[in-house]
Amino acid sequence: xSYNFEWSWNLPEIxxxxxxxxxxxxxxxxxxxxxxxxxHIGKALLISFGGFISFSIDxxxxxxxxxxxxxxxxxxxLIFFIKRSDEERWRIYRGYAWLGFGFNYVFLLxxxxxxxxxxxxxxxxxxxxxxxxxxxxxxxxxxxSAEPQILHNERLAAELKNxxxxxxxxxxxxxxxxxxxxxxxxxxxxxxxxxxxxxxxxAVTFVEKDGKGLLIQTQNDxxxxxxxxxxxxxxx
Amino acid sequence: MKKKLLIGTxxxxxxxLTTVFxxxxxxxxxxxxxENSVLKKEIESSLPVEVDQIIDRxxxxxxxxxxxxxxxxxxxxxxxxxxxxxxxxxGASDNGGEPTLWxxxxxxxxxxxxxxxxxxxxxVDKIDFYSKRDRNYHIAGEYQTYVPQIMSKEExxxxxxxxxxxxxxxxxxxxxxxxxxAQSNGNGRRGLSPINSTNNHIQTLYVPYDDEGEHIRLEQTxxxxxxxxxxxxxxxIWMDPLELEEEQIQ
Numbered sequence: 001x002s003y004n005f006e007w008s009w010n011l012p013e014i015x016x017x018x019x020x021x022x023x024x025x026x027x028x029x030x031x032x033x034x035x036x037x038x039x040h041i042g043k044a045l046l047i048s049f050g051g052f053i054s055f056s057i058d059x060x061x062x063x064x065x066x067x068x069x070x071x072x073x074x075x076x077x078l079i080f081f082i083k084r085s086d087e088e089r090w091r092i093y094r095g096y097a098w099l100g101f102g103f104n105y106v107f108l109l110x111x112x113x114x115x116x117x118x119x120x121x122x123x124x125x126x127x128x129x130x131x132x133x134x135x136x137x138x139x140x141x142x143x144x145s146a147e148p149q150i151l152h153n154e155r156l157a158a159e160l161k162n163x164x165x166x167x168x169x170x171x172x173x174x175x176x177x178x179x180x181x182x183x184x185x186x187x188x189x190x191x192x193x194x195x196x197x198x199x200x201x202x203a204v205t206f207v208e209k210d211g212k213g214l215l216i217q218t219q220n221d222x223x224x225x226x227x228x229x230x231x232x233x234x235x236x
Numbered sequence: 237m238k239k240k241l242l243i244g245t246x247x248x249x250x251x252x253l254t255t256v257f258x259x260x261x262x263x264x265x266x267x268x269x270x271e272n273s274v275l276k277k278e279i280e281s282s283l284p285v286e287v288d289q290i291i292d293r294x295x296x297x298x299x300x301x302x303x304x305x306x307x308x309x310x311x312x313x314x315x316x317x318x319x320x321x322x323x324x325x326x327g328a329s330d331n332g333g334e335p336t337l338w339x340x341x342x343x344x345x346x347x348x349x350x351x352x353x354x355x356x357x358x359x360v361d362k363i364d365f366y367s368k369r370d371r372n373y374h375i376a377g378e379y380q381t382y383v384p385q386i387m388s389k390e391e392x393x394x395x396x397x398x399x400x401x402x403x404x405x406x407x408x409x410x411x412x413x414x415x416x417x418a419q420s421n422g423n424g425r426r427g428l429s430p431i432n433s434t435n436n437h438i439q440t441l442y443v444p445y446d447d448e449g450e451h452i453r454l455e456q457t458x459x460x461x462x463x464x465x466x467x468x469x470x471x472x473i474w475m476d477p478l479e480l481e482e483e484q485i486q
Contacts, residue, residue, distance in 0.1 A: 143387045144485040170373035170382035183484045186384035202416040206384045222381045
């Protein structure tokens with residue numbers, strides 16, 4: 001399987017990670033201030049990163065990957081190497097190592113909170129979440145059985161506000177087209193549509209041949225929307 | 237003081253090494269592809285053919301070029317070349333000229349090209365290329381999914397019997413859109429829905445026509461040997477005209 005190194009972040013995740021790192025900085029500095037015998041600050045940071053290393057169990061919460069740290073491998077490693085050679089030094093650095101390990105659980109918490117915050121900020125069942133910015137949108141013929149048409153951008157934006165999500169019969173649609181009774185039901189595809197800012201949601205939207213239906217394929221769901229008026233018009 | 241000196245020297249060394257080794261790769265252009273005689277020799281060593289003539293030299297980018305050729309026996313063939321380690325090297329070759337999808341970077345549809353070199357005896361007047369995704373449906377509990385068929389046409393006029401064409405913008409867009417759906421994002425949703433798994437595959441097909449507009453097959457153009465030096469060359473499949481009729485196209 002190929003993997004693309006394309007970073008994509010959504011806003012809820014950035015917010016929670018920001019909080020997590022702030023917590024780290026606060027605990028770290030308060031730890032540092034309390035100590036009468038100050039360690040080297042760069043080394044203390046390194047020890048924290050080392051302490052973060054752990055044996056953990058990965059699982060998915062609402063399709064979001066989280067992991068529970070079980071064994072503090074990094075801390076053990078540091079104990080083995082530092083404590084054995086210099087007990088006094090270990091006493092100074094110990095707190096930072098465990099702070100690092102403890103951070104596994106802060107990340108666990110943010111991992112669990114991300115989908116919850118996400119659902120508070122964005123409604124995944126609302127078509128306008130996926131079709132939030134349609135000014136740059138365009139329609140293309142994706143099936144040659146239909147005629148090329150152009151997109152009525154303002155009407156699309158207006159119709160989306162009152163659009164109704166409808167039930168549909170996927171088997172029926174599939175059968176009528178495969179039997180040749182009907183032409184492909186969705187012969188148009190939209191481009192240049194953006195989901196709500198910060199959501200990082202992706203969708204592919206097909207337009208029904210009468211121009212009054214939108215089939216929005218999201219990453220793990222499909223929404224079918226009917227509009228009052230056609231969002232397509234004949235080109236000049 | 238000693239420490240600073242050491243760090244300073246190390247830094248200087250790193251900068252020097254980067255300039256010496258990395259910069260030339262980015263600054264000097266690889267230049268023109270090799271002479272036809274060099275191409276011939278390389279193609280002949282990759283295939284059991286004698287090359288009679290390189291018909292044309294078409295550079296696709298600074299680093300990629302397409303060479304249609306004719307063999308001593310009159311077969312039509314194709315070779316693609318790429319720049320590797322600043323040197324032009326053979327990427328792939330074929331002793332047939334059937335339409336092929338040359339994926340310069342298989343991860344990036346923007347680099348896909350359709351290439352062909354048709355034999356005149358096949359009498360091809362026009363080729364329609366199609367990008368196709370199968371129609372499908374899924375039902376999982378209360379969730380329903382309908383996968384519309386994609387059947388997008390690109391007509392290619394054959395004023396010349398060979399060519400290299402980047403895939404149309406719409407095909408790129410369609411592939412990018414599907415790719416974005418399949419990819420996991422910061423929301424952690426990695427293709428758990430059936431839509432992302434198997435039936436999402438976009439194929440490229442072609443339909444050749446003679447000068448009377450009749451569907452034909454490419455008999456003489458077909459080759460039987462191909463060679464690849466790491467370039468991804470996907471066969472573009474001949475489409476049964478019946479399929480167009482069934483889909484009420486035309």
